[in-house]
Amino acid sequence: MKRILIVLLTVVLGINLYAQKPEMIELKDEVIKQATLELDQAMTLPEGLLYKFGQKYKISGEYTLTLTIRNKGQVVSVFVADKKDGNIPSQNSLKDQILDFQFSFKMPKNKDYKFNYTFKF
16 A cells, blocks of 8 residues: 555656656747746736846846856846946846846757847836
8 A cells, every 4th residue: 555655646746847847948039039028027017026126126227138048047147238227236236136037948958048138127
């Protein structure tokens, strides 16, 4: 009886873990499209993660950042391409927050994708 219960539990946990794997996206255009969509969602009010961050730290202005993502949707670099009506402390806080941002998809190993995104606060 214990063996059956253990096997059943293992199967259920295995199915649950399989269901939680992030989606693999291979084409650059699709990666950028999905990343942009997720950033748009994070910037929407009132529940967006980046929107809340901007409100909490009183970030204002418009920042165009060049992001590099790789592997499991990790942001590995952030560079400022343009800034309007912003300030350096807000810019640096935003860059740090974006470096901690995790996308919900994964990409082919050893592939980096760069794209620009404009954050408007």
